[in-house]
Amino acid sequence: TSEIKAKEENKNLITSESVTEGHPDKICDQISDAVLDALLEEDPESRVACETAVTTGQVNVFGEITTKANVDISNVVRETLKDIGYTKAKYGFDCDTCGVSVSIDEQSPDIAMGVDGEDKNDVGAGDQGMMYGYATDETEEFMPMPIMLAHRLSRKLSEARRNGEISYLRPDGKTQVTVEYENNQPSAISNILISAQHPEEVDNETIENDLIEKIIKRNVPENLITDETEFLINPTGRFVVGGPQGDAGVTGRKIVVDTYGGIGRIGGGAFSGKDPSKVDRSAAYAARYAAKNVVAAGLANRCEVSVAYSIGVAKPVSLWVNTFGTGKVSEEKLSNWLQESFDWRPAAIIDRFELKRPIYRQTAAYGHFGRNDLNLPWEKLDMVKDLKNKESV
Amino acid sequence: TSEIKAKEENKNLITSESVTEGHPDKICDQISDAVLDALLEEDPESRVACETAVTTGQVNVFGEITTKANVDISNVVRETLKDIGYTKAKYGFDCDTCGVSVSIDEQSPDIAMGVDGEDKNDVGAGDQGMMYGYATDETEEFMPMPIMLAHRLSRKLSEARRNGEISYLRPDGKTQVTVEYENNQPSAISNILISAQHPEEVDNETIENDLIEKIIKRNVPENLITDETEFLINPTGRFVVGGPQGDAGVTGRKIVVDTYGGIGRIGGGAFSGKDPSKVDRSAAYAARYAAKNVVAAGLANRCEVSVAYSIGVAKPVSLWVNTFGTGKVSEEKLSNWLQESFDWRPAAIIDRFELKRPIYRQTAAYGHFGRNDLNLPWEKLDMVKDLKNKESV
Numbered sequence: 001t002s003e004i005k006a007k008e009e010n011k012n013l014i015t016s017e018s019v020t021e022g023h024p025d026k027i028c029d030q031i032s033d034a035v036l037d038a039l040l041e042e043d044p045e046s047r048v049a050c051e052t053a054v055t056t057g058q059v060n061v062f063g064e065i066t067t068k069a070n071v072d073i074s075n076v077v078r079e080t081l082k083d084i085g086y087t088k089a090k091y092g093f094d095c096d097t098c099g100v101s102v103s104i105d106e107q108s109p110d111i112a113m114g115v116d117g118e119d120k121n122d123v124g125a126g127d128q129g130m131m132y133g134y135a136t137d138e139t140e141e142f143m144p145m146p147i148m149l150a151h152r153l154s155r156k157l158s159e160a161r162r163n164g165e166i167s168y169l170r171p172d173g174k175t176q177v178t179v180e181y182e183n184n185q186p187s188a189i190s191n192i193l194i195s196a197q198h199p200e201e202v203d204n205e206t207i208e209n210d211l212i213e214k215i216i217k218r219n220v221p222e223n224l225i226t227d228e229t230e231f232l233i234n235p236t237g238r239f240v241v242g243g244p245q246g247d248a249g250v251t252g253r254k255i256v257v258d259t260y261g262g263i264g265r266i267g268g269g270a271f272s273g274k275d276p277s278k279v280d281r282s283a284a285y286a287a288r289y290a291a292k293n294v295v296a297a298g299l300a301n302r303c304e305v306s307v308a309y310s311i312g313v314a315k316p317v318s319l320w321v322n323t324f325g326t327g328k329v330s331e332e333k334l335s336n337w338l339q340e341s342f343d344w345r346p347a348a349i350i351d352r353f354e355l356k357r358p359i360y361r362q363t364a365a366y367g368h369f370g371r372n373d374l375n376l377p378w379e380k381l382d383m384v385k386d387l388k389n390k391e392s393v
Numbered sequence: 394t395s396e397i398k399a400k401e402e403n404k405n406l407i408t409s410e411s412v413t414e415g416h417p418d419k420i421c422d423q424i425s426d427a428v429l430d431a432l433l434e435e436d437p438e439s440r441v442a443c444e445t446a447v448t449t450g451q452v453n454v455f456g457e458i459t460t461k462a463n464v465d466i467s468n469v470v471r472e473t474l475k476d477i478g479y480t481k482a483k484y485g486f487d488c489d490t491c492g493v494s495v496s497i498d499e500q501s502p503d504i505a506m507g508v509d510g511e512d513k514n515d516v517g518a519g520d521q522g523m524m525y526g527y528a529t530d531e532t533e534e535f536m537p538m539p540i541m542l543a544h545r546l547s548r549k550l551s552e553a554r555r556n557g558e559i560s561y562l563r564p565d566g567k568t569q570v571t572v573e574y575e576n577n578q579p580s581a582i583s584n585i586l587i588s589a590q591h592p593e594e595v596d597n598e599t600i601e602n603d604l605i606e607k608i609i610k611r612n613v614p615e616n617l618i619t620d621e622t623e624f625l626i627n628p629t630g631r632f633v634v635g636g637p638q639g640d641a642g643v644t645g646r647k648i649v650v651d652t653y654g655g656i657g658r659i660g661g662g663a664f665s666g667k668d669p670s671k672v673d674r675s676a677a678y679a680a681r682y683a684a685k686n687v688v689a690a691g692l693a694n695r696c697e698v699s700v701a702y703s704i705g706v707a708k709p710v711s712l713w714v715n716t717f718g719t720g721k722v723s724e725e726k727l728s729n730w731l732q733e734s735f736d737w738r739p740a741a742i743i744d745r746f747e748l749k750r751p752i753y754r755q756t757a758a759y760g761h762f763g764r765n766d767l768n769l770p771w772e773k774l775d776m777v778k779d780l781k782n783k784e785s786v
């Protein structure tokens with residue numbers, strides 16, 4: 001055991017993981033957000049807390065929804081599964097023949113009381129909790145490199161399955177990347193792990209070869225792969241049983257994959273299935289936005305913004321900024337600037353980002369942050385100018 | 394909005410939350426771990442991944458279990474609910490009349506393949522992933538103060554309900570504490586929030602008075618409460634509908650409450666319902682043990698230990714130690730010492746902590762770490778001597 005790859009002088013090892021859209025927990029996140037989108041499409045005022053659970057042959061959708069929309073949830077479930085690629089029992093799930101049960105209640109009137117209102121001060125947070133946002137200048141997405149690489153590999157796995165490049169691949173899969181940092185900058189990759197669901201007939205050597213050549217080598221920066229980089233492909237030796245048949249899934253169980261891969265702190269609240277009156281989601285988006293704008297404005301190399309709310313109350317109970325010693329201005333100043341430049345009341349966040357729109361399903365796989373492939377309002381850099389102005393005063 | 398309590402010079406605000414054992418997500422954690430315990434009691438080799446979901450009037454238990462034990466899961470569910478106190482529909486749930494459905498499959502043979510074995514090198518990790526452990530000298534439990542205080546308040550809420558001191562209380566509840574740090578030491582409490590489920594007939598003033606006088610003032614260090622400390626009691630104004638009727642619950646959705654309250658990083662894996670071959674649980678316990686022993690040995694004021702695994706492989710892919718600049722020896726040395734003094738292979742962790750025992754249900758509310766009320770093997774300080782010896786060489 002003394003040969004575990006461990007910390008050396010000025011070097012760290014940071015590991016993050018991602019999963020494909022066919023991973024059971026991610027199936028649930030996507031169903032929950034597909035339901036949310038369908039409801040917001042018809043009624044932007046919908047209050048939604050939609051949970052999903054999947055296991056062999058079954059999907060359960062449950063939670064609290066108050067809406068004027070009229071949505072066939074069962075149909076949304078089947079369409080989402082089909083879209084992901086679960087169209088045959090031997091893939092681990094069959095969208096057409098699986099059982100779907102729906103148990104939806106209304107939002108508790110006692111909670112609604114704290115959230116309903118016209119004035120921005122009356123619209124309280126939909127729950128208590130603390131939310132963290134994080135950004136770093138180590139990648140162009142202002143995201144930690146390990147999670148970005150893990151997401152890229154997961155996404156490329158799905159693409160190769162869909163476009164036929166590695167046509168035997170099945171929907172379920174996981175990736176994990178260990179990045180070596182030297183003086184806090186990514187210097188090499190120490191380890192890449194991919195587990196990809198496959199049919200019985202394909203042998204391990206073929207899979208290993210395909211994944212290393214077509215997925216890893218084409219998508220990981222060459223300069224980070226060294227002679228010592230280790231590749232682990234399907235290390236269990238077999239991954240035929242997959243999807244909900246191999247592992248039950250639940251909404252909100254990939255919150256580290258959804259955020260910063262373990263490097264940025266998180267408050268613990270899940271995102272998927274929740275309308276933006278739930279600060280777990282909207283304030284975590286706002287905190288990411290604030291942190292990213294601080295780093296993009298050149299005010300810090302790394303930034304964490306943390307905010308906490310009380311249920312039923314609009315004004316946050318606390319706000320603080322951490323720059324890990326990389327700040328060009330003091331954390332106190334940044335905390336004040338972020339209060340002046342950004343209105344942290346839930347209704348104001350919803351307005352600013354126009355969050356009562358059906359934009360969530362696309363966030364439910366491959367991360368909610370650093371998504372340069374999408375046009376997400378909380379990834380915009382439109383506070384940079386404002387922050388730079390403050391600095392120059 | 395400019396009056397949010399924010400960062401001042403040398404001061405931070407750290408917020409953490411906890412929930413009572415009657416919170417819907419925590420009900421699920423406790424059911425999942427009660428099922429796990431019942432299985433381990435009869436068959437220590439049981440492989441368990443037990444998920445639970447609750448919503449109005451219903452409990453679903455699902456997941457993968459391979460065991461020789463013969464357990465009446467439905468009975469375990471009802472007993473757990475009764476124990477928590479959900480014995481009447483008007484409390485939000487009735488253990489005797491609720492629906493219970495159970496959908497259990499066997500562990501995937503493809504996964505079992507990677508985990509089965511006699512030799513410690515053959516017993517691979519039950520999943521990929523990274524796990525973090527954390528410890529700080531700021532409390533006697535070597536835990537961050539905000540989460541410890543939030544847990545204490547939650548626990549005292551339940552005690553007051555059970556022992557009749559505040560007999561009208563109902564099982565559901567949440568707490569949140571914002572601690573002000575000055576030069577990294579807790580200096581004051583800026584905010585305490587409690588939401589406690591109550592019957593219709595009790596008015597807000599009574600509740601506020603009881604919770605402040607009997608719960609907060611008796612259980613929070615006096616010196617941390619100042620004139621500026623804000624108390625927020627049931628800020629929605631009404632919390633009669635509670636338990637699964639007010640909010641659906643799922644296993645593994647309180648992973649920040651289960652760990653370090655947001656301050657220590659986490660890898661994202663849940664604990665409850667998982668047997669110790671799942672490194673999400675066993676290696677997170679091991680990492681906490683290592684971090685705590687480093688701090689207790691006086692080698693750092695704060696310590697984070699991170700370890701990552703590949704599914705089906707015994708040896709971790711990486712290990713690193715972070716002392717946030719508070720270390721008395723280098724992080725490289727600590728990383729090496731933790732490898733010499735601790736065998737990180739899953740089977741070795743299971744042996745060292747004797748994890749194939751029914752000890753989990755008690756961890757499923759009020760935190761898995763810093764539990765000086767329990768006798769948990771991963772909280773022991775029996776590596777301190779070894780680490781001190783190494784230092785003195």
Ligand SMILES: C[S@@+](CC[C@H](N)C(=O)[O-])C[C@H]1O[C@@H](n2cnc3c(N)ncnc32)[C@H](O)[C@@H]1O
Pocket residue numbers: 023024025172173174195196234235236237238239240241242243246247248441442457458500501503504505519520521704
């Ligand atoms: C290993 S399973 C979690 C443990 C599982 N619930 C059990 O009871 O053993 C977690 C994820 O690993 C992936 N997985 C499933 N079968 C696998 C296999 N045979 N080899 C590698 N990865 C697998 C799937 O993405 C699955 O959702």
Ligand SMILES: C[S@@+](CC[C@H](N)C(=O)[O-])C[C@H]1O[C@@H](n2cnc3c(N)ncnc32)[C@H](O)[C@@H]1O
Pocket residue numbers: 048049064065107108110111112126127128311416417418565566567588589627628629630631632633634635636639640641
């Ligand atoms: C606010 S609920 C989450 C949101 C909910 N799913 C919805 O759709 O509105 C989260 C937790 O808050 C607590 N809670 C429930 N009703 C509450 C109320 N009326 N006031 C304060 N807290 C409440 C319970 O512990 C519950 O599990």
